Amino acid sequence: GESVGLHLPTLSVQEGDNSIINCAYSNSASDYFIWYKQESGKGPQFIIDIRSNMDKRQGQRVTVLLNKTVKHLSLQIAATQPGDSAVYFCAENGGWGTDKLIFGTGTRLQVFP
């Protein structure tokens, strides 16, 4: 059958506001998680990662939160800027002994002035 394209959820925020992008991951055995930003025509760009022995990790303007109980990952971007507009993907490794990344469907972030 014909493939149907994904309809990406979209988050629209005003410049200067904080953004929260959520992700439900699939495998309870996953022990490594990572967020990527993908701009049009470019490859995924690493933002921040976290291991399963942590529940929070902070970077520059970004924070990742991990809730293993409900298999949920979130990315918080502080003081969102127009340059943050992109598609954001979470990815998991699927468990110990593998480093392949399993990507989520992505969320489109639109930042308005």
Added chain:
Amino acid sequence: EPEVTQTPSHQVTQMGQEVILRCVPISNHLYFYWYRQILGQKVEFLVSFYNNEISEKSEIFDDQFSVERPDGSNFTLKIRSTKLEDSAMYFCASGDRGNQPQHFGDGTRLSIL
């Protein structure tokens, strides 16, 4: 900042022809990966490569696919007899250790006619 580079940026090939996609990973990295993204769909893992051999591959990576590190700097993906459904964006990634951030190139858009 070191980056993964991929060539060509766009490859158009007749169905049934062989195609080779080329990647130059980040120079001190030891782990190499290929992913693909069909238009409008998720990024999908194809294969991982370490110590001159495949360490893991997905169901997509069948006998038509092969990878090679012909010298100290290049990493290639070959598709022996292309099919229409091979049309996708192909991303190369590299990492310095397993379960560390994988850094992606900007991809090769493969169009099969």
